Amino acid sequence: MEVLDEFDIKIIKKLEKDGRMAFSAIATSLKISNTMVHQRINRLLEQGIITGIKPIINxxxxxxxxxxxxxxxxxxxxxxxxxxxxxxxxxxxxxxxxxxxxxxxxxxxxxxxxxxxxxxxxxxxxxxxxxxxxxxxxxxxxxxxxxxxx
Missing domain, CATH: 3.30.70.920 (Lrp/AsnC effector binding domain/regulation of amino acid metabolism (RAM) domain)
Known part of the structure; x- marks a missing residue:
């Protein structure tokens, strides 16, 4: 089982609110580096915790x-x-x-x-x-x- 830390959870919550949110905006709001956001999102995708960032069609x-x-x-x-x-x-x-x-x-x-x-x-x-x-x-x-x- 993969363990999520507080930053992973905060990043996921930001993406849930707006999947189009720029990594730089996530980084600024969480007071972490853009590189850290990028690396964590890539890791979450590679691990299959996040399965994609795509539109939800009505x-x-x-x-x-x-x-x-x-x-x-x-x-x-x-x-x-x-x-x-x-x-x-x-x-x-x-x-x-x-x-x-x-x-x-x-x-x-x-x-x-x-x-x-x-x-x-x-x-x-x-x-x-x-x-x-x-x-x-x-x-x-x-x-x-x-x-x-x-």
Whole structure:
């Protein structure tokens, strides 16, 4: 397990508020050198603690009004990696998890409308060899989404 010190945590918190914040501005606000900020952010990226600094897209603002969580049952669980690779080819699938319980995989997907959602489920996902069944729950809006508090 990687250990974060107070400067790592402060740097991450600054980036959470504004991922576009200049390293020099972070350094000035924390009263540390620009080089130190640069080195720490690079280390956090290399260690996989920070997985990237990228925009968060509001899917509804670009026409994706429907969201669903779908449990996927496989005919053979050992086929999961091949099926995951096929799911990665569907851009509307934004997340995929291994889970315990009734399903092998759980995905989050977005669609423009109910017809788009139907096509995703029946024409793209259900046609992947090795998928036995899907069970979807329609999402009505995100109450909140956040990182763990440091």
């Amino acid at each position: 899917e509804k603002k670009i026409g994706y009004d429907w969201g669903a969580f779908t449990g996927i049952t496989l005919t053979k669980d050992h086929d999961s990696q091949r099926i995951i690779e096929a799911l990665k080819e569907i851009p509307e699938i934004t997340e995929c998890y291994f889970i315990t319980g009734s399903f092998t995989l759980y995905i989050k997907m977005i669609a423009k409308d109910h017809e788009h959602m139907r096509k995703l489920l029946y024409e793209k996902i259900d046609t992947i060899p090795g998928i036995a069944k899907t069970d979807s729950i329609i999402e009505l809006g995100c109450a909140f989404k956040r990182n763990v508090t440091l």
